[in-house]
Amino acid sequence: MNDKIVWDISITAPSQYQAISNGVLLETTEVDKNRKWQFNMDIPMSSYLVAMVVGNYEVEKKMSASQKQMELYYYPEDLQKAEPTYRHTIKMFDFLEQEIGIEYPWKVYKQIPVKDFLYSGMENTTATIYSDQFVVDDIAFNDGNYVTVNAHEMAHQWFGNLVTETSGKHHWLQEGFATYYSMLAEQEIYGEDHYYMTLFENAESLIAQTKAGRGTALLDPKASSLTFYQHGAWALHALRDEIGDVDFKLSVRTYLKQYAGRNVTTDDFLKIVSNTSGKDMSEFKNRWLTNTQFPSAEALQLLRKSNFMEQYFQLAARSISSFDESFNSYKETLRSPVNELLVEEMISQLILHKKTIESLNFIKKPLQPEMLRLDKP
Ligand SMILES: [Zn+2]
Structure with a gap:
């Protein structure tokens, strides 16, 4: 962890595969039936951040606002899943550079899904590896996705990789x-x-x-x-x-x-x-x-500095009241513009009261159909 050195990694593997490691790919050369991939890094890093991946991959390349190359890897059969899996990647990357105020220190950032991974993700420098359970299509995206892990491993590039704990x-x-x-x-x-x-x-x-x-x-x-x-x-x-x-x-x-x-x-x-x-x-x-x-x-x-949290606490306190006592509070919650998080809390209370959203039929207009998904206990 405390020995930081500059790693330049080369991988020799059967040429039908794709080899991926930390840093910029300098060149590939054919060696008999194999291929050699040569990567270059120019900032010292700790050994626990070294990564080597060999497998069948396709890659989508994009540019951040700061002209850093994003390499988004996916299995050849997962073309349709690439967009939902990597949704918000560039926006989050651009945001982190702005928010942190220090440009991403390397030239390339790769993300690679792998099978049977022990963790959600691992923030290897310039080459994050993550569990392919986060590879999702457009519909599954709504139930669980890669966004949080994506942002977390990305943030580690500064916090952990650029600067590293002593112990x-x-x-x-x-x-x-x-x-x-x-x-x-x-x-x-x-x-x-x-x-x-x-x-x-x-x-x-x-x-x-x-x-x-x-x-x-x-x-x-x-x-x-x-x-x-x-x-x-x-x-x-x-x-x-x-x-x-x-x-x-x-x-x-x-x-x-x-x-x-x-x-x-x-x-x-x-x-x-x-x-x-x-x-x-x-x-x-x-x-x-x-x-x-x-x-x-x-x-x-x-x-409590957040107005939303104040509203939320007031509504959450209703969970020990009866439906009739809470009726006006629910009515208030449904006043436009409707806050989806407050409506979710309200609906969970309706379920406790064994009531349905129809029992609040005084005002249904501001509710979008997808907000009613908690209405089925
Ligand atoms: Zn972490």
């Missing part, structure tokens, strides 16, 4: 950051309410972990995945609220510039935040990084 104690610098920036990328696509809903759902899981006595501190190398990923993202949300957008973005930019191609600790990051914002970070560290409990009161305060 497991600082694992949130990779997983917390990748989770946070993938949430921002999804916000760009699905909107702010979706972002807050994700924060809220993650907080519920973290509170449950604390209540079950299994809470772990973010700086504990043996912390749970829930802590590293979701608590880590929460810590960054809280930090941004505390120091403001401008200082937050400047801190992240400075951090990536200063430690590009190197290893980092949490204190390296906090020192930059402190210098940038002029604020002492020890209270933040105690509350969010070394605390084994999830700070639920602070999290609730932060959620």
Whole structure:
């Protein structure tokens, strides 16, 4: 992890296959019945990020706004699935470059599905590998898709690959950051309410972990995945609220510039935040990084800054009331413009009350048919 070197990989394989590895493909040469692929990298990287894939693949090549080449690999039989699988890829890539404020450091970014993969995805530098269970057609896309994993592994290219933790104690610098920036990328696509809903759902899981006595501190190398990923993202949300957008973005930019191609600790990051914002970070560290409990009161305060969350909490509180008591609240929820997330919560309460959407027949017009899908318990 701490030995970063420049890798130039070559692969020799039967020529009917496609070989893929980190970096730019310099050349291919025929060697008897085989072919040799020669790849070039020019920034040092850790050995756990090396990737080699050989198989039957087609590739779709696209360009980002910054003229980085995107190589989107798919199995030859999956041509129809390529578009839904890679939907939003360029938009998220362009967004991350803008949001992070540091150009993607390499010339090419490849994504390759593989069979029987142990994880959802692995963010190998310039060559993310992901489980082919995320390869979906247009219809299956609605039930589950690659968007979140796509954004997460993409964000790792900066957080994990360009700068790398010195040890497991600082694992949130990779997983917390990748989770946070993938949430921002999804916000760009699905909107702010979706972002807050994700924060809220993650907080519920973290509170449950604390209540079950299994809470772990973010700086504990043996912390749970829930802590590293979701608590880590929460810590960054809280930090941004505390120091403001401008200082937050400047801190992240400075951090990536200063430690590009190197290893980092949490204190390296906090020192930059402190210098940038002029604020002492020890209270933040105690509350969010070394605390084994999830700070639920602070999290609730932060959620309440969203008008949508306020509306959501008011509606959610109705779940212990009777249908008649909640009737006006439901009526309010259906007032145009309708918020799909609020309607989903309302419908789940109707199911609890053993009522159907027809029992709210005073106003059905703003509802789109797809919003009624929860109406069938
Ligand atoms: Zn990750």
